[in-house]
Amino acid sequence: MPTWVWMVVQNRDRAAASLKQAVARGDREAAEFSRMWLAERQAVLERVGQRYGVQLP
Numbered sequence: 001m002p003t004w005v006w007m008v009v010q011n012r013d014r015a016a017a018s019l020k021q022a023v024a025r026g027d028r029e030a031a032e033f034s035r036m037w038l039a040e041r042q043a044v045l046e047r048v049g050q051r052y053g054v055q056l057p
Contacts, residue, residue, distance in 0.1 A: 005048050009057060012041035 019034035049056045 005045075005056070008041060008044050008048070012038065012045060015041055 015034055015038040019031060019038055022030035022034050045056045
């Protein structure tokens with residue numbers, strides 16, 4: 001599996017952490033951005049998993 005896939009996994013994890021922090025702060029705008037960012041990273045990982053026939057964390 002390409003190295004860049006793990007970079008996307010880390011990016012997804014950062015998006016999830018960012019979302020959690022934004023929600024805790026009550027920052028609705030940041031939370032919405034983080035939700036979109038997280039959804040995009042998750043979609044990429046799902047497509048990669050299908051392409052390579054693996055289930056990514």
